Amino acid sequence: MTQRLYQGIEGIFDATQALRSMKGTDVDPYMKPGNKKDGALGARGIAAPFASDKLHEECGVVAIHGHPDAARQAYLALYALQHRGQESAGIATADGQHLANIKGMGLVSEIFTDDVLAKLPGQMAIGHTRYSTTGDSALLNAQPIRVDSTKGLIAIAHNGNLVNLGNLRSRLERDGAYFQTTSDSEIIVQLIAHSSAQSLVDAIAESLAQVDGAFSIVMMTRDRIFAARDPRGFRPLSMGRMKNPGAPDTIVFASESCAFDLLRAEFIRDVLPGELVMVSRVGVTSRQFATGVPQSSCIFEHVYFARPDSRIFGRWVQESRDQMGRRLARESGVSADVVVPVPDSGVTAALGYAEEAGLPFRFGLIRNHYVGRTFIEPEQRVRDFGVRLKLNPVRNLLAGKRVVLIDDSIIRGTTSRKIVRMVRGAGAAEVHLRISCPPTISPCFYGVDTPTKRDLIAANQSVEEICRFIEADSLAYLSLDGLLQACQTGENIGYCTACYTGNYPTEWVDVEEILPAAVGS
Numbered sequence: 001m002t003q004r005l006y007q008g009i010e011g012i013f014d015a016t017q018a019l020r021s022m023k024g025t026d027v028d029p030y031m032k033p034g035n036k037k038d039g040a041l042g043a044r045g046i047a048a049p050f051a052s053d054k055l056h057e058e059c060g061v062v063a064i065h066g067h068p069d070a071a072r073q074a075y076l077a078l079y080a081l082q083h084r085g086q087e088s089a090g091i092a093t094a095d096g097q098h099l100a101n102i103k104g105m106g107l108v109s110e111i112f113t114d115d116v117l118a119k120l121p122g123q124m125a126i127g128h129t130r131y132s133t134t135g136d137s138a139l140l141n142a143q144p145i146r147v148d149s150t151k152g153l154i155a156i157a158h159n160g161n162l163v164n165l166g167n168l169r170s171r172l173e174r175d176g177a178y179f180q181t182t183s184d185s186e187i188i189v190q191l192i193a194h195s196s197a198q199s200l201v202d203a204i205a206e207s208l209a210q211v212d213g214a215f216s217i218v219m220m221t222r223d224r225i226f227a228a229r230d231p232r233g234f235r236p237l238s239m240g241r242m243k244n245p246g247a248p249d250t251i252v253f254a255s256e257s258c259a260f261d262l263l264r265a266e267f268i269r270d271v272l273p274g275e276l277v278m279v280s281r282v283g284v285t286s287r288q289f290a291t292g293v294p295q296s297s298c299i300f301e302h303v304y305f306a307r308p309d310s311r312i313f314g315r316w317v318q319e320s321r322d323q324m325g326r327r328l329a330r331e332s333g334v335s336a337d338v339v340v341p342v343p344d345s346g347v348t349a350a351l352g353y354a355e356e357a358g359l360p361f362r363f364g365l366i367r368n369h370y371v372g373r374t375f376i377e378p379e380q381r382v383r384d385f386g387v388r389l390k391l392n393p394v395r396n397l398l399a400g401k402r403v404v405l406i407d408d409s410i411i412r413g414t415t416s417r418k419i420v421r422m423v424r425g426a427g428a429a430e431v432h433l434r435i436s437c438p439p440t441i442s443p444c445f446y447g448v449d450t451p452t453k454r455d456l457i458a459a460n461q462s463v464e465e466i467c468r469f470i471e472a473d474s475l476a477y478l479s480l481d482g483l484l485q486a487c488q489t490g491e492n493i494g495y496c497t498a499c500y501t502g503n504y505p506t507e508w509v510d511v512e513e514i515l516p517a518a519v520g521s
């Protein structure tokens with residue numbers, strides 16, 4: 001494949017400007033989630049498949065402190081987090097004096113070959129895998145972002161979306177800040193650079209307290225690693241440790257704990273909402289930069305984004321999904337012969353549903369895991385070609401059966417309709433679709449790429465109308481209460497449910513995007 005790599009070595013930062021001119025375009029720095037046009041045909045006959053009817057993962061971040069081959073550990077951790085973003089990836093390392101940074105477009109394994117990793121020396125590393133949610137998806141905005149500031153060299157990798165970035169950016173530009181990217185993550189670094197606080201850690205804490213929205217970030221200077229979560233704890237961020245006999249532990253941070261397993265690191269704890277953790281040669285210290293804000297962790301991480309083998313927000317994702325399926329079976333069970341998941345994300349909830357309903361669980365749809373990001377369409381247009389490329393029915397399991405199909409969401413409805421048709425086309429006698437969360441009625445402003453309200457089918461149609469549209473025999477969603485119970489909301493965990501309720505935990509909302517669709521649109 002053709003790779004575009006950007007290597008930043010201390011003191012050489014003109015490459016960013018060069019990339020800007022190479023692209024020959026200035027993108028809107030305030031581009032909203034949902035403005036991307038996925039699934040559109042590019043060169044004739046080349047299409048990006050399936051992207052249009054699923055919400056996109058946001059980003060994954062990792063950090064390593066105190067390992068002789070920190071870059072390779074970051075690579076492995078990013079590999080485990082690839083599901084959180086596939087557009088670009090980057091790793092920055094520090095050896096106590098220099099800070100190197102390499103990033104590229106594509107998958108982690110495509111970008112970081114042995115040769116590339118050899119150019120990243122040092123005992124500290126931060127890494128990022130990205131699906132663009134703010135700023136464009138080009139290499140220019142790939143992370144880590146490295147800035148040479150008045151506080152020294154800082155590299156940052158960010159998961160989430162800031163919501164007050166417009167005001168902050170113009171204020172910083174009035175104060176003389178020069179932005180090298182259009183990414184909101186750079187705003188945090190510029191705030192740090194322009195802070196009047198004496199120490200770096202004070203400057204970071206002061207800057208984080210000024211930004212609103214979702215951020216789980218890792219930062220690195222020449223000799224320290226920092227990790228922080230926004231006061232509401234929207235996105236996950238966990239801390240772990242690798243034991244080194246006769247030497248200090250390697251401290252690791254990752255968006256999801258599944259990354260620790262590949263490193264053979266043990267989970268220590270989550271970084272707390274509003275907490276800033278610092279790791280240096282002298283050990284780990286921590287401080288709260290914000291307190292008293294109710295937690296609103298993203299419940300959709302449990303529904304769809306995070307891997308079931310991860311433990312996030314103090315709870316195993318597998319457990320939550322299993323409970324979603326069980327509650328769905330109790331709330332809206334139906335007479336059927338077999339439970340079939342829409343792979344992969346529907347699998348765990350389907351297992352819970354089947355067990356609770358006392359029905360057999362079968363892999364009646366097989367997913368092709370080797371479908372690339374683009375494909376060449378056949379000369380003659382084939383109905384539902386895109387979804388057929390990715391999923392194929394197992395006819396002998398479906399023929400003549402009353403099927404309960406389990407999926408995790410309906411966004412525009414078009415993919416669900418194709419899947420229902422596929423199952424029916426394989427001979428199913430009945431197709432009942434069950435969704436393991438409530439109807440998605442509002443866009444997300446906190447780092448998840450959601451269509452606008454106009455394109456969310458549940459924002460504009462009743463459950464009965466959606467059922468007719470997708471051509472199912474019946475359709476039911478898990479209730480909001482059922483979802484909250486499945487994820488064990490309560491004294492210790494609070495969740496954001498804005499995409500199901502329209503009640504946003506921050507003040508900022510984009511009025512245009514929460515407007516219902518015009519009648520008839």
Ligand code: SF4
Binds near residue numbers: 298498499
């Ligand atoms: S709006 Fe939905 S997807 Fe966005 S943070 Fe809240 S729960 Fe998660």
